[in-house]
Amino acid sequence: MDYQSFLNQRLQELKNGGAYRYFLEVNxxxxxxxxxxxxxxxxxxxxxxxxxxxxxLSMSTNEEVISKLGFVTHRSGTGSGGTRNISGTTNHHKELERTLAAWHKKEAALLFNGAYQANVTTLQTLGKNIPGLVFFSDERNHASIIEGIRGCKNEKKIFRHNDVEHLEELLQTIPADKPKLIVFESVYSMNGTISPVKAIADLAKKYGALTYIDEVHGVGLYGESGAGILEQEDQQNSIDIVNGTLSKAVGVFGGYIAASATIIDFIRSFGSGFIFTTSLPPAICAAANKSIQFIQQNxxxxxxxxxxxxxxxxxxxxxxxxxxxxxxxxxxxxxxxxxxxxxxxxxxxxxxxxxxxxxxxxxxxxxxxxxxxxxxxxxxxxxxxxxxxxxxxxxxxxxxxxxxxxxxxxxxx
Ligand SMILES: Cc1ncc(COP(=O)(O)O)c(C=O)c1O
Incomplete structure (x- = not known):
């Protein structure tokens, strides 16, 4: 096979269709x-x-956050040098996980190198390990959610965007005793809609489903302390797993999930995309922690x-x-x-x-x-x-x- 021409042809098709991406250097x-x-x-x-x-919130330019990043980098060095299990856990990782758990009113939290990785790893790990788990996923869910659900080949039902009636119809097609996971976002960033969190949480309760929310575009902005749409809607206790990013409103880098201690321990122990990758640099964790504290207080x-x-x-x-x-x-x-x-x-x-x-x-x-x-x-x-x-x-x-x-x-x- 002529690999170069095959790949070039695919790229040309992308260009012809107008979907080829050109990056502007945004200095x-x-x-x-x-x-x-x-x-x-x-x-x-x-x-x-x-x-x-x-x-x-322009937190990437916040003086306190920048100083923290510089200070901890000088003390701890740049990279962590290891996976979380092999020399890559510091007090900064643990402190940030405690902050995140408390912010989302959950027992525990787990850091990833991005919310994309957190979505893929968590959904795949649950899908592969809970026998017969059926996913219910909003049709507008992010690529990382789609990737996570696809990767484990479980049965999946796609409900129309933010349509709780359709979600209920689909829930009714699955036997009551089969495990279910409803996956949705709080703020859909490409069309600006906000999901009906309470109605979805109520359905989950009625049909015995676990719930997973991507709060990537909600974290930092909504709710009394900026914890997201769940905080604003007083639903922090009704959704099982929250996914968030440290790269958008928090202005630093990384992603995470927050959930019960058992769920977090499970993903920590079985999630390949968590286990087999170098952990976040300690200074990044410290800067993200500083940024969250700033957001909470301001x-x-x-x-x-x-x-x-x-x-x-x-x-x-x-x-x-x-x-x-x-x-x-x-x-x-x-x-x-x-x-x-x-x-x-x-x-x-x-x-x-x-x-x-x-x-x-x-x-x-x-x-x-x-x-x-x-x-x-x-x-x-x-x-x-x-x-x-x-x-x-x-x-x-x-x-x-x-x-x-x-x-x-x-x-x-
Ligand atoms: C809804 C949603 N989920 C997850 C991600 C991935 O987040 P991260 O950049 O932290 O990997 C993004 C975009 O970046 C997103 O828009």
Whole structure:
């Protein structure tokens, strides 16, 4: 076989279908976030405003978190040098797991190198080890959940997005004594919907199912202490396993699950994706712990984030920029055409210094292509006004106003 040409052909097919991914070099600036730097194809330097970072609370640029990372790195070194079982567990790992367990009101927590790995490992480990376990999975669940469920080849039932009636219909098709696991997310990041947690928890109780929630986009933002949608909805005790990330609102790196001591001990003992990989660097754990403590104590930060969101949506409404109504922090402008979506994004970057990732298939189904906008705690009113102006100009073909009247937000501002 000519491996190179086979692979090149597949890549060409991807390019022809418009789904090939080009990475923009987003050179972050802790000082000027959400501004960043990049060089164009001719090597010319530019700055632009990032409108698609998941660093929601801008914690990756928080001075206390950065100092903690530096301090512990100097004391403990960079990498951990081992798996959790073979010299890779430190006081920083254990402390962070205690913080996470308490935050989610669970008995224990377990760290992974990302929430993706936490999803795949936990779901596969449960599927492979609980005889006859049937998965019930929301049709919009993240790729890592799909991968985890596929990997263990158990029976699975896919319910329509956030449709509890459909979920109940499917639960009724499985004998009462068969083990079941309902898997869903709290905030669906690609369409901004929030799941009906209580209704799903009630069904789980009625049909004797375990429950697993991915709170990756909820953690840090929702609830009194930022523990997520479960905290906001007073449902922390009704869901068995919570999955979260340390890489988005927490602004550091890593993932985890929180659950009963028995479930955590089980995944710790049987989960291949937990056992056979080097543990997180100690300084990363310490920095994540510091970030969570900061989030828990600084209600004002969350409040400010949601005020920014309100301002963003008000600016869109004032400029007749249509977006999907939802109760989450994710603002979606439907475009419904892959080529147009990419063209708009390119134009926004090149002409307006606005960086937005076009969301195309396979991230969303064909026909649901959109611009997905994330405001962070560090976007200022000038950034918001600049975005609204730029979008209005491109979406409404507004050629009346000279762009020079409203130049891109400069880094030095
Ligand atoms: C819903 C959801 N779950 C899991 C993940 C994976 O998280 P991590 O980046 O921590 O691996 C992501 C995205 O990154 C996500 O959007």
């Amino acid at each position: 972050k600036s802790a000082q000027h976030f959400p501004n960043f730097y990049y060089d164009d194809e001719k090597g010319q330097p530019h700055s632009a405003v990032n409108w698609c970072s998941n660093d929601y 209600h004002q930060l969350r409040k400010h984030f949601f005020e920014n969101l309100k301002q963003l949506r008000a600016a869109f409404s004032n400029n007749e920029i249509e977006f999907k109504q939802n109760n989450s922090h994710i603002t979606i402008i439907p475009i419904e055409d892959a080529t147009k979506c990419r063209q708009i994004a390119n134009h926004l970057l090149e002409k307006h210094g606005v960086y937005l990732q076009p969301i195309n298939y396979p991230t969303v189904p064909v026909g649901e292509e959109c611009l997905r906008i994330i405001v962070t705690a560090r976007h200022l009113p000038k950034h918001i006004n600049h975005l609204a102006y730029s979008l209005k100009k491109i979406l409404h073909g507004d050629n009346q106003t000279d762009w020079q009247e409203f130049p891109a937000v400069a880094v030095a501002d």
